[in-house]
Amino acid sequence: MNAICITCGTQFAGAPKPPEHCPICEDERQFVGLEGQQWTTLEDLAGKHKTNMQEEEASLTSFSIEPHFGIGQRALLLQTPEGNILWDCISLLDRPTSDHIRSLGGISAIAISHPHYYTAMVDWSSAFNDAPIYLHRDDSQWVMRPSGAIRSWTGDTNRLPGGCTLIRCGGHFPGATVLHWxxxxxGKGALLSGDTIQVVPDRRFVSFMWSYPNFVPLSAGDVERIVRAIDPFFFDRIYGAFPKLTVATNGKRVIRDSASRYIRRLRAAAGA
Ligand SMILES: [Zn+2]
Ligand SMILES: [Zn+2]
Incomplete structure (x- = not known):
């Protein structure tokens, strides 16, 4: 079986029984569920949940699990003339979802912002001709289901089809990445930001954290590094990790203003 952790949604390598622990949840950037460590499987999940599919704009479709499962993020399928890219991933891949994705042209590449969204990436890749999965090498210790489809990349940027670029920003994880489309x-450009740059309920701002569920902030230097990493890229819109959390316009200014506010609060806290 390939056990799936019910708290973070990570799928593990095949084994006769589920592992004792989920290292992703035991890390300070996640948490073990209040009822203790529990497991499910893709088959079980498909019996109890479905995928909500939403066209966000032309050539961009989101997928999230209903009712809520795991962390609750959305995956985004981005269509380009050179092939489609799946950005981030979810634990469920059912028949209606794969049929819909096939009708949109399938998946040529998968790229994931950070380990919290690795989820069932290997099943998604296998369902689409072993599509390559681009993960930053600095986070490779968190891969719980290894696969020959994984392409570890290094450095600060990596090109993808359709003129898209993966940009390593760091912060939440050393390899935390965003995707520039x-x-x-x-045509004004969009940033798909995962948890690296978090779109918050007040969509006039974003935020940055080392641990979101446990409220552990980043340093001013980490936040400045994130802003520097995205600075050379032009974009107007930001698609965050969670359903409906999108900064519709002025995305670049929103990131700069949010970073300034964050650093001001940190300096005030330090009495500087
Ligand atoms: Zn877990
Ligand atoms: Zn995360």
Whole structure:
């Protein structure tokens, strides 16, 4: 069986029985569920949940699990003339979802922002001709289901089809990445930001954390590094990790203003 942790949604390598622990949840950036460590499987999940599929804008479709499962993030399928990219991933891949993705042209590449969204990436890749999975090498210790489809990349940027670029920002994880999509937002450019740059309920701002569920902030230097990493790229819109959390316009200014506010609060806390 390939056990799936019910708290973080990570799928593990095949074994006769589920592992004793989930290292992703035992890490300070997640948590073990209040009822203790529990497991499920893709088959079980498919019996109790379905996928909500939403067209976000032309050539961009989101997928999230209903009712809520695991962390609750959305995956985004981005269509480009050179092939489709799946950004981030979810634990469920059922028949209606794979049929819909096939009708949109399938998946040529998978890229994931950080380990919390690795989830069932290997099943998603296998369902689409072993699509390559781009993960930053600095986070490779968190891969719980190894696969020959994984392409570990290093450095600060990596090109993908359709003029897209993976940008390593760090912060939440050393390899935490965002994806730049130049033709998004009607040609003004979009950033798909995962948890690296978190779109918050007040969509005039974003935020940055080392541990989101346990409220552990980043340093001013980490936040400045994130802003520097995305600075050379043009974009207007930001698609965050969670359903409906999108900064519709002025995304670049929103990130700069949010970083300034964050650093001001840190300096005030330090009495500087
Ligand atoms: Zn877990
Ligand atoms: Zn995360």
């Amino acid at each position: 130049p033709s998004g937002a009607e």
